[in-house]
Amino acid sequence: MPQSFWRRFIRNRPAAVGLAFLVFVVVVSLGAPLFFAGDPFGIVGKPFLPPFGAYLFGTDSLGRDIAAGIAHGGRTSLMVGLVATIVAVSVGTLLGAFAGFYRGWIDDVLMRFTEFFQTIPTFLFAIVLVAIMSPSRASIVLAIAVISWPPIARLVRGQFMATREREFVQAAICLGMTDAAIIFRQILPNVLSPIIVAGSLMVATAILIEAALAFLGLGDPNAMSWGFMIGAGRSFLRDAWWLCAIPGIAILLTVLSINLVGEGVNDALNPRLRTL
């Protein structure tokens, strides 16, 4: 199964390209302290140097190296996207699993709770949370996780409700298994593929939200990030387009490649969708 999964995934051209680009972004980000030693906020030369000159992507309004900013900013983006997604998926899966498995009043309570979060416009809610908690990496991760888990909870709940009715789950109840064993060992492995797909796409959304928060000045002030770079460069858009364009393209390509990978994973996990 894992082998055929991998083969199906790689045969999907866009997904393979997306994965290759994503690996490149991860390597550059993780290696940022090696490739671009020193503080990305440090001034290296004259301001507004155009790209492909002395510096690969030029310099910004204060003379900071944009390439170093991209590499270091990638660390922030990927870290925030990944951690926020893991938190959101874990919380959402847990609540959705309990709601879907037990149904009745537990489901009612958990779903009303979920709806409470869904009624607040997500991005505004994230802004409020970060503003209250004061901007830091931890508060941004938390804010993104808080606004992202409800759809996962709904998805998992639906999957659990359907799978709970399957006869192998009834058989497990007959065998005398505990509820925890049934939820985590019988049902969860069977509903993992949609969760993985939703999670991989959520990383992309989380990166976008992080960038948007940073653009509004709600990023961690001590961490370089792509959103911050766009925000800082937006007043010079007409004179020095690369200040905004380069981090913007970085976000675009990263999010695009994550989406391609996510869809590739989806297709590879559901081979029946494609064959007939």
Added chain:
Amino acid sequence: MSTPPAAANGRGGPPAATNGVDEPALLAVQGLNVALPAWADRERAVSDLSIQLLPNQIVCVVGESGSGKSVLARAIMGLLPAPHVHVTGGRVLFDGEDLLQATPGRMRAVRGARIAMIFQEPMTALNPLMTIGWQIEEMVEIHLVLGARERRARILALLEEVRLADPERILRAYPHEISGGQRQRAMIAMALILEPAILIADEPTTALDVTTQAQILALIKELQRKHQTGVLFITHDFGVVAEIADHVAVMRHGVLVEIGTAAQVLNAPQHEYTRSLIAAVPALAPRAKRVTDAAPVVLEVRGMTKTFASGAGWFSRARRSVPAVKAVELALRRGHTLGLVGESGSGKSTLARCIIRLIEPDAGSVRLAGIDLSALTRRELRPHRKHIQMVFQDPFGSLNPRMTVVQLIAQGPITHGVAVPEALARARELLQLVRLDPAAADRFPHEFSGGQRQRIGIARALALKPLLLVADEPVSALDVSVQAQVLQLLADIRDRLELTMLFITHDLRVAAQVCDEIAVMRQGEIVETGPTAAVFADPQHPYTRELLAAVPGRNWVPPRF
């Protein structure tokens, strides 16, 4: 002894099967070949098949799943799922015209008007968003030029003919508003309204209850005689064949193995495969009673009641309640097998699930070997669960697809505290008991056929050495030959381990073979109970009589070889 099919239907010579009558064939399929896509398990769905249908004749095409019988029907209708499945050779002659060469426009004119089709599940064959009347009328409008009043009169007359009570209401109803039997009647009306020369029926009664099935079969036969229609009737059920067929064609793996009159094929089959299929049909004769009434009572059910309520919401107080099980009393002695028999919706599955506490009953008690299970909470019940085990209906849904066979069988004992290596070793032994290759142990369920999966499910249930085995339609999803093997296996194991069994089935033939006693359920109540032989010989309740009378092919005694 086996007769090659080629000799029987004169392959190589002109027009196909010799049906013994010198009448021009209505429909002649000659040397039909249908290719399957590359990933299928065989090259052709139908190979070199020749068959013919005379006017006023019912030809039954019988075969197990995957025999290509439905593909044959769809090839005739030009409804194959091209391009994956397509005709590669042969002719389908209808009125001297080869339908395989006909243009799509010509086929549209033939379909419905000259050759009509009815399907297994009328719910999916009907458009859920349109009324029955609208759908029948559309059919007429496409093919005939008639005034609105004339059209309506004709439709109403036909609805009366298919014995739909209150046809005006049926015309206004949407498909979900009427019962399965009524839907199938409406489908038949729709198929017959244009007086087609040929009716192709693809398992039209498989989804219906046995009493409804009997009515629909009688209806098809009656209308066929009246309108002189040629019927190509596809089925897997030899009982149905015995009920309705003039001629029988037996298919296997896309090849026609035997064709002949109903009497020939049913009572003196020539081909080995036909013989094995017929030998697998359970006789309607009840088994001899093999147990005594002296054994202690293992299971005692008192006043079991369950009502399903629906429609309750935050803002609506109107609750609709459906009583599924009404104060049922049952007692089952050690080593006995009790058959719970009834049609769909009779509450037999709900009763079993209440006994095993997969559903919480509203009232009633279950005593198992002296312990009052109904007094226990869900948590307290858990250690006692191993005493009642269940075998499920669906061989595809009842095994966790992510676990290997040996894990599936061992998980019960492991849950109840047996050491893992010991449980795994015992699971391998159980594989032999249910006659599966021990090499199967480390494979996943999807690598097995339906019958093999059902064996795995039986092994899983036996791993806990239960006092009581509840089998909920364990063979209903299986082909008849596999069904016979699984039933045999269950009977052997039961005798060997002195198992007590509650056996749920809708099929009286199966019940006759397996059960010592029978309880007939109807609308949540047990209307009659007694030793199988006594119930079969002298049914007391009118419903039991109705059920017995509805068993297809009840007058046909399958020959034994």
